[in-house]
Amino acid sequence: MTLYLKILSFIKPYWKAISAAVLLTFIYVLFNNISLWVTVDFINEIFTKDQSEKVEVVQQDESKDSDKKLLAVIKNAFKSVIIQDNKYDTLLLICLVIFVSFFIKNIALYSKKVILNYVEIKLIVNFRNKLHEKMLHLPLSYFDKRHSGELTSIVFNDVNALKTVLQSSFGKMILSPVQILFNVVLLFIISWELSLLTLIIVPVSTFVIIKIGQSMRRRSRKVFRQIANVMATFQEAISSVRIVKAFTNEQKEINKFYDTNLDYFKKQFRANRLKYATSPINEVLLVLMLVFLLWYGGNLVYANDGLKADDFLYFLVFLFTMFKPIKDLSGINNVLQSGFAAAERVFEILDEEEEVYEKAGAIKIESFSKQIEFTDLNFRYNETEPLVINDVSFTVNKGEMVAFVGHSGSGKTTLVNLLPRFYEPDSGQIVMDGHDIRDLTLHSLRHQMSIVTQDTILFNDTIRANIAYGLEDVSDDEIIDAAKVANAWEFIKKMEKGLDAHIGEKGTRLSGGQKQRLSIARAILKNPAILILDEATSALDTESERLVQQAIDNLLESRTVLVIAHRLSTITNATKIVVMNDGKIEAIGKHNELLSTCETYKKLSQDQIIEV
Numbered sequence: 001m002t003l004y005l006k007i008l009s010f011i012k013p014y015w016k017a018i019s020a021a022v023l024l025t026f027i028y029v030l031f032n033n034i035s036l037w038v039t040v041d042f043i044n045e046i047f048t049k050d051q052s053e054k055v056e057v058v059q060q061d062e063s064k065d066s067d068k069k070l071l072a073v074i075k076n077a078f079k080s081v082i083i084q085d086n087k088y089d090t091l092l093l094i095c096l097v098i099f100v101s102f103f104i105k106n107i108a109l110y111s112k113k114v115i116l117n118y119v120e121i122k123l124i125v126n127f128r129n130k131l132h133e134k135m136l137h138l139p140l141s142y143f144d145k146r147h148s149g150e151l152t153s154i155v156f157n158d159v160n161a162l163k164t165v166l167q168s169s170f171g172k173m174i175l176s177p178v179q180i181l182f183n184v185v186l187l188f189i190i191s192w193e194l195s196l197l198t199l200i201i202v203p204v205s206t207f208v209i210i211k212i213g214q215s216m217r218r219r220s221r222k223v224f225r226q227i228a229n230v231m232a233t234f235q236e237a238i239s240s241v242r243i244v245k246a247f248t249n250e251q252k253e254i255n256k257f258y259d260t261n262l263d264y265f266k267k268q269f270r271a272n273r274l275k276y277a278t279s280p281i282n283e284v285l286l287v288l289m290l291v292f293l294l295w296y297g298g299n300l301v302y303a304n305d306g307l308k309a310d311d312f313l314y315f316l317v318f319l320f321t322m323f324k325p326i327k328d329l330s331g332i333n334n335v336l337q338s339g340f341a342a343a344e345r346v347f348e349i350l351d352e353e354e355e356v357y358e359k360a361g362a363i364k365i366e367s368f369s370k371q372i373e374f375t376d377l378n379f380r381y382n383e384t385e386p387l388v389i390n391d392v393s394f395t396v397n398k399g400e401m402v403a404f405v406g407h408s409g410s411g412k413t414t415l416v417n418l419l420p421r422f423y424e425p426d427s428g429q430i431v432m433d434g435h436d437i438r439d440l441t442l443h444s445l446r447h448q449m450s451i452v453t454q455d456t457i458l459f460n461d462t463i464r465a466n467i468a469y470g471l472e473d474v475s476d477d478e479i480i481d482a483a484k485v486a487n488a489w490e491f492i493k494k495m496e497k498g499l500d501a502h503i504g505e506k507g508t509r510l511s512g513g514q515k516q517r518l519s520i521a522r523a524i525l526k527n528p529a530i531l532i533l534d535e536a537t538s539a540l541d542t543e544s545e546r547l548v549q550q551a552i553d554n555l556l557e558s559r560t561v562l563v564i565a566h567r568l569s570t571i572t573n574a575t576k577i578v579v580m581n582d583g584k585i586e587a588i589g590k591h592n593e594l595l596s597t598c599e600t601y602k603k604l605s606q607d608q609i610i611e612v
């Protein structure tokens with residue numbers, strides 16, 4: 001039920017438009033029925049009346065039955081308007097009424113469609129906006145759990161499914177009930193006996209519809225899950241195409257995708273088979289009812305027993321016009337169920353816990369002025385896995401450069417990621433200038449630092465936009481200065497378009513060292529109090545490394561730096577070296593001290609993991 005409420009909350013802002021659509025639907029059905037009624041009248045006039053010029057009406061339908069009074073009133077009302085003294089005038093008037101009814105009906109239909117379509121597209125756009133917004137507010141740990149292809153699939157395939165559902169059913173969902181309601185009332189007015197008989201069929205077909213609908217939702221859910229797998233598999237093959245080729249693993253990847261896709265085919269086909277069964281089953285049920293009514297009503301008319309031939313004609317016409325909406329409505333259930341399956345997946349993301357942006361009354365720090373204390377930190381990525389950070393405590397003073405060393409996997413990256421609160425420690429705290437960082441606004445906390453990582457993250461945009469990312473009103477001079485400090489200006493200058501050069505997706509048009517220097521320029525331009533460098537130079541060749549290293553050295557002055565590095569020159573300069581081993585701090589000290597006191601450190605430097 002909550003799912004319905006959640007969907008409703010999205011639709012609620014458009015209640016005015018939807019009310020207008022409902023009103024227009026009423027107008028549409030009303031005029032549709034008027035044109036039908038008049039057509040029946042017309043047929044009656046043409047085929048049943050004798051050739052006398054004058055048509056006598058008005059009182060002829062005075063019924064003995066009191067419950068038929070309303071029917072008589074309606075019939076007379078129509079006849080008194082339409083039937084003229086002269087039958088040619090009558091004909092003309094009938095034609096006119098039919099035309100006007102159709103005209104109004106179609107205007108109503110068009111306006112309704114436009115209004116509903118507006119709401120439909122708006123809803124889809126809103127869903128995508130909300131999802132995008134949500135994704136950017138989700139904690140990083142969320143993205144460790146889910147494949148980006150799967151998330152993309154939800155934002156596009158599932159939301160698209162919602163769109164298809166809305167477009168194929170929103171209009172009918174309003175029209176069908178209105179039309180059925182209208183016609184049921186009319187049918188009861190025309191002959192309540194026959195109407196009651198008709199209703200017998202309702203529970204049977206409702207049961208069938210609901211059963212099929214339930215199964216449909218289950219099957220659709222599987223389809224959406226599978227299409228997400230297809231997308232994830234595809235995306236992975238494309239993004240790792242270099243490796244696939246290098247390991248001549250094409251055939252395996254092709255087979256993997258083939259299997260995933262085959263599975264999708266099976267699931268989709270199974271769902272569709274069921275979907276297509278609904279309409280025939282219902283049609284057969286409806287025809288069964290209709291045939292029965294024809295037989296029964298026909299008998300009544302022949303026996304001259306309380307049912308007039310023209311009443312039976314009205315009855316059949318309005319019953320027939322109910323046929324389509326009933327069929328539509330039963331089909332809608334299937335479509336809706338598959339929509340709900342998509343909506344479930346969309347709301348699963350929308351309901352995810354966000355990063356705590358602002359604790360109530362969170363403090364905004366303007367600057368970093370004294371020290372950061374890391375106290376008794378413990379952290380693990382998953383509850384089932386061992387601690388990645390185990391009882392870690394140390395202090396970083398302003399202006400210090402603290403280096404972290406340790407074997408790969410010892411927890412260095414994880415540790416520095418706790419400072420910008422990319423992950424929350426399970427216990428312990430980080431205190432910055434006397435404030436627990438959990439009491440600070442995320443924005444102001446992250447504003448104090450820049451992070452340069454081993455894998456550079458660049459956008460498919462110009463060099464200018466990449467360096468000035470996240471900053472506003474930056475002059476070209478400032479960008480160039482930052483690029484100079486980062487040793488990036490040399491190569492930017494040589495590019496044809498300079499700062500306006502596009503760097504391609506993920507910066508593919510640049511070398512590894514150039515990308516790295518761009519991201520350092522970005523960090524410099526932000527001019528943060530705290531700089532975090534996570535193996536910023538480890539992937540580079542000697543020449544680029546030298547340039548990047550110079551860039552980093554330029555950065556170090558007057559800043560607080562946490563650096564995870566391989567180069568001994570960086571490390572020996574550090575005020576403090578933290579040696580990490582298996583999530584724990586093994587030793588803290590200076591290079592010379594550690595060489596004599598810390599086995600791990602000694603070994604690291606000997607193994608040339610720390611290179612000179």
Ligand code: ADP
Nearest residue numbers: 144381388406407408409410411412413414415
């Ligand atoms: P280092 O930077 O020292 O090489 P990391 O901090 O990257 O080490 O990793 C420490 C441990 O945490 C490793 O065992 C690694 O497998 C694990 N780990 C790192 N990132 C994640 C993650 N996002 N999800 C689960 N485990 C992770």
Ligand code: MG
Nearest residue numbers: 412413414535
């Ligand atoms: Mg690391």
